[in-house]
Each structure stands twice: as structure tokens, then as C-alpha cells.
Amino acid sequence: MSDRKAAKDVMIGIFEYPHVPYWFTVSQAIRIVKVSFISSKKYPDPMAILVFDEKYNLMGTLTLKDILRGLEPQFLKPSEKAQVAEEDESALSLIWDTLFDKVQRSLQKGR
Amino acid sequence: MITTFREILFEKGLKFSTKVLARTVMMPVDDMDVKLRVPKDKHIIFIKRLRLIDNEPVLLQESYVPYHICPLLLEEDIENQLLFDLFEKKYGMKITRVENHIEIAYITSDEARIIGLSEVPGNPPEPIFLFRRDIDHVYTVN
Numbered sequence: 396m397s398d399r400k401a402a403k404d405v406m407i408g409i410f411e412y413p414h415v416p417y418w419f420t421v422s423q424a425i426r427i428v429k430v431s432f433i434s435s436k437k438y439p440d441p442m443a444i445l446v447f448d449e450k451y452n453l454m455g456t457l458t459l460k461d462i463l464r465g466l467e468p469q470f471l472k473p474s475e476k477a478q479v480a481e482e483d484e485s486a487l488s489l490i491w492d493t494l495f496d497k498v499q500r501s502l503q504k505g506r
Numbered sequence: 507m508i509t510t511f512r513e514i515l516f517e518k519g520l521k522f523s524t525k526v527l528a529r530t531v532m533m534p535v536d537d538m539d540v541k542l543r544v545p546k547d548k549h550i551i552f553i554k555r556l557r558l559i560d561n562e563p564v565l566l567q568e569s570y571v572p573y574h575i576c577p578l579l580l581e582e583d584i585e586n587q588l589l590f591d592l593f594e595k596k597y598g599m600k601i602t603r604v605e606n607h608i609e610i611a612y613i614t615s616d617e618a619r620i621i622g623l624s625e626v627p628g629n630p631p632e633p634i635f636l637f638r639r640d641i642d643h644v645y646t647v648n
Contacts, residue, residue, distance in 0.1 A: 410573075414531040414549055427533045430546040437547075449528035449554070451580060 413444045417454055421465045424457055510588055520559050524585045527620065528554040531573060531580070541640065542572055549573040551580060556620060563621045593643065603642035611636040
């Protein structure tokens, strides 16, 4: 039965995701995240903004993690100067990598 | 009765052309949701066109249309067709109110580049006329 289903039958439509042209600023993107996900309580998975060019060609996606990286590139990297053992550094980076997944899961539970 | 830019120029016998610089989809920013009367999380079609008379750029036009009103606008020939004509003749929308706003603003460096004005360092930006046209519509049954 499920063999007959096409990709379009199970896909998430692109209009479930916010769209921005590539020339929008990061601060405009943050406002769109607030309005499209947080205020409207919609949490698509992945929680991403779609970025288009001037001819409406999809160029890429923008996630919360990308925005954080754009604001502060060091946020998502383990600090080289941290006075911790190497294994602890990787643990820290793992926390950052999974932080938004945990937030997203808790938000979805609260729906 | 709505007179368009194209119609005014046609009456004067001027050769008029249009170049579509952008046609894409975006979310409302600033107070666009209020002006367009759409929720903040609704998609908007953004169209940017350069109007030329005898191949000289004279008007840079930006249009914002709520996507749900006319999704097929993304596929239409908007270089040779008027948006008003498309809305009224093809999509059964009746324009019920047009509000024109005219103000003087300063050209941005991006706009100057598109129009082909060269910036002179130290000189203030060129003043331009800024027209804003707000449109209301109803759907008609064909």
C-alpha cells in the first residue's frame, strides 16, 4: 500500500516554511523566526527558513543554528582557550549541537 | 478609472518597456502585514521591475502581493502584462479602491546603481519621487 504513495503524498509543502530572499539581513531573519515559529506556535521539522534568489530559485535553508553561527561564529565551536580536558571540550560542543533539538522537542511536547 | 504608467506613456506615443529584476516570495517585514492586511506569517510575492522609456530607466517599481490572493502571479508574463489587467481580467478580482501616496525621498545606492546614476563622493544622494499605491479588491464571480 505504502509503495504506491508518491513523495508528494508525504512531503511537507514549502509554504509550511517561511521564505526569505537572500538579501534579507540576519536580524530580519530572526524576526521572521519569532513570528513564524514562536508566536504562531508552528514547529516544523526541520525548523528552517527557506532562502530564495530573485527568480524564486531555492538557494538553501537557514536554521536557528545557522543564525547563531552568523551572529557569533565562536558560539558553536569548542573554545581553544578553555582550561578543560580534551574530552570535556567535545562534550561541550555536543551540548551545543543538540541544544536546539532538545528545545524543539520540549516545544513540540507542549503543543 | 485607474490610469497606469504604461497607459500615460502610450497616450504620449513614447516607447515603453519593462525589465523584471526580481520576482520571488518573502515574509512580511516592518509594517507590511498591516499595509497588506495579512497575518505576519503569510507569504508575499515580491516583484521588482525597472520601467524604461526609449531604453532609459525612469521608474523602479516594487510590488507586494499577498501570495494567497494570486499564487499564479509567479508564473505570469509580467513584462508585457499589467498587474491590474491580470487581477481583473484573468483572476476575477475587481479593484474597488486605489490610494496613491506621493512623497520625496533620497535614492539609495542600490537604486542608483540599478537606474544607472553615478554617485559623486561628498554629494548628497539624488532626490526622487516615491509613489505608493495601495489597492483594495473584491472577487467577482465569472
